[in-house]
Amino acid sequence: xxRRIITARDQxxxxxxxxxxxxxxxxxxxxxxxxxxxxxxxxSNGRRxxxxxxxxADQRTQETRLLDPxxxxxxxxxxxxxxxxxxxxxxxxxxxLPDPHAQGYEHVRQTPERVRExxxxxxxxxxxxxxxxxxxxxxxxxxxxxxxFLTRRLGxxxxxxxxxxxxxxxxxxxxxNHNKTLKVMSTATTGGHPLLSNDENDRLRAxxxxxxxxxxxxxxxxxxxxxxxxxxxxxFTPASHPALGSELRGxxxxxxxxxxFGPQKVATLDPRHWTP
Numbered sequence: 287x288x289r290r291i292i293t294a295r296d297q298x299x300x301x302x303x304x305x306x307x308x309x310x311x312x313x314x315x316x317x318x319x320x321x322x323x324x325x326x327x328x329x330s331n332g333r334r335x336x337x338x339x340x341x342x343a344d345q346r347t348q349e350t351r352l353l354d355p356x357x358x359x360x361x362x363x364x365x366x367x368x369x370x371x372x373x374x375x376x377x378x379x380x381x382x383l384p385d386p387h388a389q390g391y392e393h394v395r396q397t398p399e400r401v402r403e404x405x406x407x408x409x410x411x412x413x414x415x416x417x418x419x420x421x422x423x424x425x426x427x428x429x430x431x432x433x434x435f436l437t438r439r440l441g442x443x444x445x446x447x448x449x450x451x452x453x454x455x456x457x458x459x460x461x462x463n464h465n466k467t468l469k470v471m472s473t474a475t476t477g478g479h480p481l482l483s484n485d486e487n488d489r490l491r492a493x494x495x496x497x498x499x500x501x502x503x504x505x506x507x508x509x510x511x512x513x514x515x516x517x518x519x520x521x522f523t524p525a526s527h528p529a530l531g532s533e534l535r536g537x538x539x540x541x542x543x544x545x546x547f548g549p550q551k552v553a554t555l556d557p558r559h560w561t562p
Contacts, residue, residue, distance in 0.1 A: 288292035305316075308413060313454050314362050314507030315354075324451040324547065328473065330514075330534050331491050332479065333450070335469055342409045343544040351545060352398040363392045364455070366503030367462055367496075373440045374497050376431060378521050386520035391476045391502040394513035396542075401508070404559045405543030408536035411553035414480060418554045420479045424525035425490075425533075432521065433489040436496055444492040446472040455505045462500055468492055481552045494518055494534065511538045519562045531560025 296482040313327070321327045324334050343351075374386050436442050443466060451469035461467045473479060473487040482490070498514030500504070515534045522530055529552075536555050540548040554560065 301499075314505055314510070315361050316355050316507040317454060317505065319539075321450075323454070323545075327453055328450065328471070328495070329488065329541055329547070330494060330511055330538055331545070332473070332476055332537065332550045333491065334535075335475055339481045342540075342548070347545075348402070348543050349404075351543060352402060356376075357542075358396075358398065360507070361395065361509055362505040362507060363510075364459070364503045364505075366434035367500040369440060370462075370496050373436065374501050374521055375519070376439075377435045377497075379402055380435075381431075381523075383521060383523070386497075386517055387501070391504060391513040391517050394502075394504070394509065396508040396512040398514075398522060401539045401542045404535055404555060405539035407555050407559060408532065408551070409544075409548065409549050411532075411536075411555070413549060413551050413553070415553035418528065418552055419481065421526060421529040421554060422552055424523065425529040426482060428522050428526050429486060429490045429493055432493040432497065436493055441466055441503065442496065443467045444470055444489075446470050446474075446488050448472055448475045454512070455499055458495065462496070468496055468500075470495070479550055490533065497521055498534075499561060508538065508542050516562065519560075527560050527562060528557075530552035531555050535559060 316329075320329050326333050371387050378386050380383065396405075405517045433444070433483065437444060442462065445467065447469050448471075450471050452461070458468065461469065470488050470491045473484040473491075478484060479487040494514065498518040499510065502513045502517045504510035504513040511534070515530075515538075518525060518534070519530055532551060534554055536559070537550065539547065
């Protein structure tokens with residue numbers, strides 16, 4: 287009798303306890319749509335292929351997108367990484383910050399109302415507000431500290447690659463749990479940041495994936511990005527919060543609202559949209 291060939295995907299399925307717990311797992315419609323349209327499944331911090339900055343959609347189109355019932359109802363969560371949670375707590379304690387996991391993030395949801403307000407606020411921002419640059423300077427320093435903690439203290443490798451390395455969050459979790467590796471789609475591939483260097487922006491992507499998604503057990507969809515933002519923002523000082531809000535919350539909101547990636551901006555949202 288011939289033996290069935292075990293594919294790499296089969297190995298991920300067999301090795302991953304979260305897949306055993308949820309054998310009928312399907313990616314959120316957001317992840318499917320983004321990968322089909324833009325070639326990427328993870329959508330924060332400018333992760334899009336070059337040439338995909340398009341005009342803001344008209345408000346009728348935006349309102350139609352906000353009515354999408356499947357995207358709002360689907361809620362994907364899984365077992366978070368214990369190492370990521372412990373690391374987030376250890377780093378925050380070292381920096382004199384509160385425990386970012388004093389509460390769980392499995393029930394955090396994004397809402398149409400929040401997306402409408404934040405997305406339109408982000409779309410109206412200038413490309414560069416020089417009075418906001420100091421927030422990105424603060425963000426740069428804290429991202430470098432978090433990445434140093436991630437790699438040196440926790441032992442996670444963060445190789446940079448020229449493609450979207452994971453088709454869904456479960457493949458990323460498998461790499462973290464079994465290989466202590468977290469691959470990052472390079473900023474050089476997707477187009478540079480207006481202020482951060484390519485290396486600095488790559489580090490931001492890495493620490494967000496680890497301390498945001500892996501530590502919360504949330505996917506790359508609209509709800510998962512909001513949960514990841516809330517958890518990761520708790521690891522930053524107030525000086526960095528306005529920049530982080532634009533990089534994560536602002537960019538995700540305009541993507542959901544318009545259906546495509548907007549430009550990365552060095553300008554801050556209204557404080558009510560980035561205050562943790």
